[in-house]
Amino acid sequence: MSNNTNGFFDKIDTIKRWVDRVISAVLIFIVGAMTTLVTYQVVVRYLFDSPSAVSEVLSRYGFIWLILIGSAYVFGLREHMAISFVKLKFPEKIQIYLDMFIEFSTAAFALSVMIIGGYSSAARQMWQLDSALQVPMGVIYSAIPISGALIIFYFLYQELNLLRRLKQLQ
Structure with missing residues (x-):
């Protein structure tokens, strides 16, 4: 590979490491x-004998954010659950194509449901206030x-790495 291409991948790797650090x-x-x-x-x-409604609600919303952001982070680390028994039966080139298809399927879900649908839902809920915190519910849904x-960012990063692996096989 050319020096210019390696410089590009070095920059992308640096950006990913920075995003990983911020998310963690x-x-x-x-x-x-x-x-x-x-x-x-x-x-x-x-x-x-005096329960706090605010701390209960904040911890509940924190848990929601933890799950959603954490799942994107795990996707980016490629630590998510995968059944690779069948995929490992194929040659390496086919395995890469299968990985690309799986990554694309996840990205399509993230784009259509999470980004487009999630944004729409969050925007519709901006007028409704949470009873305990008095913040718009859209802020909570923005997770x-x-x-x-974040999943789309990690998808693009992984696709570039998979394409790099494909070029190395040729």
Whole structure:
């Protein structure tokens, strides 16, 4: 491969590492915040007999964000669950094509359902306020299109790597 192509892939790898670090920091923050909120909820409920609705709702929404953003992060790390028994029976070139198709299928779902549908849903809910937090529900729902956008980013990254592997086989 040419030096110019390697420079391009080095830049893409750097961007992916940066995105991975930011997402992992966000996920660590969410887990820490949820741990604090749930601990606070237990203490005020059982020691002071005064449950906090705000901490309960915040931890619930944090869990939703954790799942959605975390699933995009796991997709980007290629650590998601996969049944590769059949795929491994094929030659390496066919395996790459199958990986590309699987990645494309996931990206199509992320684009159509998570980004387009999630954005539409979040936009429609911007007028409705959460009863405990008094924030628009669209803010909570915005985790869906954000997660979808992250999946699309990781899809593009993986497709470039798969194309690079295909060129190396030729």
